[in-house]
Amino acid sequence: MSPFAQKLKPAVSVIRSEKDEEVFARKPPKWTPLFRSPLAEDHLGDATAYAQAPAETPGTVSSLGHAMSHGYDSDDELEMEKHEDGAPRLHRAKQTSVVQLFYDLFFVAVLTTFTSAKEINDTDNLRAYIGFFVILWSTWFQVAKYDVRFGTDSAFERICKALQFGVMVGFAITGPYFVVVFEPDTLSAVYALQSYQVVSLILMASRLILMVQYMVTFWWLRAHPKAFFPLVVHIVTEFVAAMIFLGLFFNFAPSSPGNTGVGIAGWYVVLTVEAVIILVVSGYIRFMSFRHTPMVERLGLLTLIILGEGIIGLCEKVGSIGYDNTFNPDVIGQIISSVGIVYFIWMLYHDQTEKKRVGRLRQELWTILHFPFHIAILLVVEGQATLTVWVKILDLSNPVYNATNSPIFDNAFDNSAAFPTEAALTTFANTLNATVQFVYSDLGGSIDESITGAFDSLIHPQGDWGTLVDSVNNITAATFVFICENFNIEAPESSGGADGEDQVSAGNNIVDIFFTVFTYFFVASGLTLIFLTLLLRLGRRENYRSEMFALIFRFAMGIGLSLMALMNLPSLENFDNAAIFNYLPSPWVIPTVLICYGLGKFFFRQLIKWTPLILRF
Secondary structure: OOOOHHHHHHHHHHHHHHHHHHHHOOOOOOOOOOOOOHHHHHHHHHHHHOOEEEOOOOHHHHHHHHHOOOOOOHHHHHHHHHHHOOOOHHHEOOOOOOOHHHHHHHHHHHHHHHHHHHHOHHHHHHHHHHHHHHHHHHHHHHHHHHHHHHHHOOHHHHHHHHHHHHHHHHHHHHHHOOOOOOOOOOOOHHHHHHHHHHHHHHHHHHHHHHHHHHHHHHHOOOOOHHHHHHHHHHHHHHHHHHHHHHHHHHHHHOOOOOHHHHHHHHHHHHHHHHHHHHHHHHHHHHHHHOOOOOOHHHHHHHHHHHHHHHHEEEEEEEEOOOOOOOOOOOHHHHHHHHHHHHHHHHHHHHHHOOOOOHHHHHHHHHHOHHHHHHHHHHHHHHHHHHEEEHHHHHHHHHHHHHOOOHHHHHHOOOOOOOOOOHHHHHHHHHHHHHHHHHHHOOOOOOHHHHHHHHHHHHOOOOOOOHHHHHHHHHHHHHHHHHHHOOOOOOOOOOHHOOOOOHHHHHHHHHHHHHHHHHHHHHHHHHHHHHHHHHHHHHHHHOOHHHHHHHHHHHHHHHHHHHHHHHHHHHHHHHHHHHHHHHHOOOOOOOHHHHHHHHHHHHHHHHHHHHHHHHHHO
């Protein structure tokens, strides 16, 4: 052996010995237990099993760090939670687990599937959209309330979570058939009743799963008398809810349906009573509350996921209108404004969320307020995506309507005007035909027979002004309907759809879609700003006098945005809806909301700084 190898051998042996010690010192792999206790002391035993350190007295650095590691703000709070009223001290996770986030992804997947299959094009579909979201969100909320308080990592919990995944998949399957209005004794009525039955069974299954989970938790906490009453209330509530949902299943039988309206109302009554009971118990019983749980983080992540679903819908709409890679300034402005609105909602929500705990009642109110807040966000993002397409539709259809701006067409409404000659009608028809041909070729379509016949009637109206006006209206309406259908905007079936030869009625029905979107977009935009103000007020641990003026300003701005929807009141039809007909075709609908949100964000901060100066005077 060379002298160099002899010198290297001791060093290699030292390295090998240190490596062997590191390998043997590794902890054995942990197997997921079949069941796991939600009690904090059971988790403490697992955590200290490897440390073998002597117990520390309360108030020391180790004790405080131990308290913080289990979700408590201080060691005193840990001891208080442990001994107050003899209640059990539950293990509190510091953050949302991966499996809970995975469950949230199933939630947004169902929501995306339902949104893509159910366009909000009239009040019936709007009611169906909100109604289905109520069922979906309430189911998610019940599961989340269990997870943040009693959830552990065990084989049993993973099996239950897999079953809850199946519940969400069931919602995704029945979502496209979920309606609130249908014609009785038709095939659509059979599909609707069958979907109601499936929803009832899915709701029953989800509550039975939760009931079993609460029963297992009750077994773990059986030694704590203070845990008996609240857990029994939870178990009984879930069982009764499941049985009512089972009873509603038979109410929706297609062969002999009962009162469908009462059955649907029964869903929402049960969901409301169930949520109220669980929230009241959680607020009244200290160890059952959401304090020291990742509920704030869970709701914040769900809010981001819902905003992400809105971004997906916006990108799909933008992709559909970018077929020719040409965007005029108005369309670009709508896209920028839509992205800005989503970004401002995120900033307004995220910048005001505090991780510190507040009172139990305020925390309960802050939690449940996310339900209408999430509905408002969905309607905002869906509405702005549709209104962005509206601006593109106007960009393509305006040349057609501009081609009708001719003395020939204007004189049709003047009884004293002379009827145009055949040469003048031919020139007018050729100009209009060239514009229509360009639109159809630009969108990859071809003129159908109805438009060809309308052009023949336009050139040979037989001296009848009525025939001339009807021909022009049919041509422009048919072109408008064709443009809208290319962007997947179709008249709702409740209004007769866009089939048939009456293209004018079909065009009017499509315009009604955008009136509906305009209404709920502004109502939801204002409510979103109002809910953000209330969330800020409830979620702040400390509220300052200087913030009150800024909160009032933001609240008033939200009311103002909601009142913008009054421009579409039916009572204004006698005045030809002058306000909405001038405002809706303009490119300022979405930017109006963006400006208000920007003022709510940045002027809010400045107003807080200016308030002390104002109060001096």
